[in-house]
Amino acid sequence: MAPIPTPPAEPHDSTDAYVGLEAERxxxxxxxxxxxxxxxxxPGAIITxxxxxxxxxxxxxxxxxxRAWKG
Structure with a gap:
């Protein structure tokens, strides 16, 4: 039986920390x-x-x- 793949880890980071920052920074x-x-x-972009x-x-x-969000 094949092993169950382990997804890569995401950084442990708060998305709230980015709100208000200049975009390039x-x-x-x-x-x-x-x-x-x-x-x-x-704002309002149509995305997947x-x-x-x-x-x-x-x-x-x-x-x-x-606004910032994962995924």
Whole structure:
């Protein structure tokens, strides 16, 4: 029988820490903390909703992160 795959670990990081930061600074910080994919989106963007381990999403308005979430 094949072993059950173990998903990669996500950084232990609070998404709230990014809210209010300038978008470029937030992306740089997220990558330093181990996020493999950082997705920057405008408010109201239509996006896929599949969960991706290691992805951090930022909703950016006027150059600042207004919302951040995993996946």
């Amino acid at each position: 937030a992306e740089r910080l997220a990558r330093e903390r181990g996020w493999t994919t950082v997705r920057t989106l405008p 909703m599949e969960y991706r381990v290691g992805r951090l999403n930022f909703e950016v308005r006027d150059g600042r992160v207004g």
